[in-house]
Amino acid sequence: MNIGIRLHDTAPGTLEERLGYAKQQGFSCIHLALHKTEPGFTMDHAPELLTDALAARLQKGFSENGLSCAVLGCYLNLADPDPAERERLRKIYRAHLRFAPKMNALLVGTETHAAKNSQFAEPAWESEEAFQLFMEGLRPIVRDAEEADALLAVEPVHDHIISTVDRAVRMLEMVPSDHLRIILDPVNLISPEIAQAGQADAVIEDAIRRLGDKVCVLHMKDYVVIPGKPKVHSQACGTGVMHYETLLRFAMEKQLPMTLEDTTPENAEQARLHLEEVAARIKA
Numbered sequence: 283m284n285i286g287i288r289l290h291d292t293a294p295g296t297l298e299e300r301l302g303y304a305k306q307q308g309f310s311c312i313h314l315a316l317h318k319t320e321p322g323f324t325m326d327h328a329p330e331l332l333t334d335a336l337a338a339r340l341q342k343g344f345s346e347n348g349l350s351c352a353v354l355g356c357y358l359n360l361a362d363p364d365p366a367e368r369e370r371l372r373k374i375y376r377a378h379l380r381f382a383p384k385m386n387a388l389l390v391g392t393e394t395h396a397a398k399n400s401q402f403a404e405p406a407w408e409s410e411e412a413f414q415l416f417m418e419g420l421r422p423i424v425r426d427a428e429e430a431d432a433l434l435a436v437e438p439v440h441d442h443i444i445s446t447v448d449r450a451v452r453m454l455e456m457v458p459s460d461h462l463r464i465i466l467d468p469v470n471l472i473s474p475e476i477a478q479a480g481q482a483d484a485v486i487e488d489a490i491r492r493l494g495d496k497v498c499v500l501h502m503k504d505y506v507v508i509p510g511k512p513k514v515h516s517q518a519c520g521t522g523v524m525h526y527e528t529l530l531r532f533a534m535e536k537q538l539p540m541t542l543e544d545t546t547p548e549n550a551e552q553a554r555l556h557l558e559e560v561a562a563r564i565k566a
Contacts, residue, residue, distance in 0.1 A: 283534065283561055285502075285554050286311030286352055286541040290318035293547040298343050305347040307551040313501075313541040314340075314387070315355040325358065329377040337384035344386065352499050352539035353435070353465065354378055354387040359395060360419035361412060361443055368419050375423045379430040388539065389433035389498055391465050394443040408445065416443045417456055427461040435498055437465040438489075440473045441513065447471070447489050454496060464493050467501035467543070468529060469516050477507045477514055483525055490532050500533055502526075502557060503543040518545045520556030530561045 289312045292303040297319050304312055316323045316331075323331055344350060356378040358371045378390045394416055420436075427434040436453065438444045444453055450464060468486045476485055490497075504522030505514040519526070519542060533540055545553050 283530075283558065284310050284350075284352075284537070284539040285557060286313060286349075286539060287545065287550055287554075288313040288315065288541060288543060290315055291542070291545050291547070291550060296321075297340075301343045301347045301349060303547070304349060308554055309550075310348065311350045311352045311539045311541065313353040313355060313391070314351050315357075325356075325374055328356075328374045332377045332381040334384065337381060340385040350539070351385065351387040352541055353389060353391040354382050354385070355392075356390050357393050357395075360392065360423065361394065361416040362419070363415065371419075372422055372426070375434075376426040376430070379423075379427050379432040379434065382432045383430065389435045389463060389465075390427070391435050391437060391499070393437045393439055394445075395439070408443075412443050413449065413452075417453065420453070420462075421457060424457050424459050424462050428459060431461075433461055433463050433498060435463040435465045437467055437470065437501070439467070439470040440476075447485070447492050450489075451492055454493075462496075463498045464496045465499045465501060466490075466493065466497045467503070469503050469505045469514065469524065470501070472505060472514055474507050474511065474514055477505070477523075483528065487528055490528065494532065494536070497532075497536070497538065500529065500538050500540040501543050502529070502540045502553075503545075516544045518542070518549045519553040521549070521553075526557060526560045527564060530557065530564055534561065534564075 287304055287309045289300050292300045317325050362368050382390050438450045444450050471485050472482045502519055503516045504519050504524040505516045506522045508515050542553050
């Protein structure tokens with residue numbers, strides 16, 4: 283299995299040191315958020331900072347540590363109501379999409395959170411207006427992905443605009459491009475209500491059935507329900523109530539990279555081992 287980690291969840295250090303830490307803990311791929319791992323890197327200045335020299339440096343670091351990059355993160359708001367702001371963000375996305383093939387990243391990943399302090403903040407992201415505004419922002423980014431011969435992957439989250447499998451399917455149908463894919467983070471589809479109703483496994487199975495052909499990466503974590511909280515509490519794999527069997531069968535069948543989330547340097551290796559132990563039982 284190809285199990286990785288968000289590089290910013292490793293022990294602190296330079297980018298190269300963090301790659302070494304990922305290798306030492308037995309990971310084979312990473313999720314890279316440069317503004318969280320490279321001193322001086324800001325998303326606002328990404329078009330100038332995503333240079334060929336940086337791509338070569340990353341490729342060298344990956345090669346030396348036996349790592350691949352599953353996700354290059356660009357989690358910026360495509361549903362901002364200000365057209366000028368959406369165009370500014372498009373330039374940042376375009377730079378990431380052009381950079382991803384240069385440093386051998388599988389895809390550029392994003393989410394569909396709504397702008398805070400706008401008409402599309404909670405709970406208005408569930409509205410049709412928010413969905414259409416997001417689609418307006420998404421279409422040109424997908425064209426940029428096609429031009430760059432790169433993949434853009436959207437990560438559905440239950441309290442974002444693309445909040446359900448239904449909405450994700452609708453998005454894919456409205457933008458029928460091979461360059462638009464899905465990052466499946468199953469915990470992000472589980473609300474407290476879904477968990478308490480015992481429907482979490484059914485939601486995950488539905489996501490695999492209906493989105494599976496478009497899924498390129500899995501985000502892996504665990505969760506618990508805390509009474510009174512509006513979201514499930516996510517944490518490292520093996521520390522909550524998550525069932526992984528269906529997910530791991532899917533990952534092994536499709537040979538998908540998986541990157542851990544919500545780990546610490548102290549528990550990341552154990553989270554990886556937990557997934558490997560579950561996978562071993564499935565194979566036995």
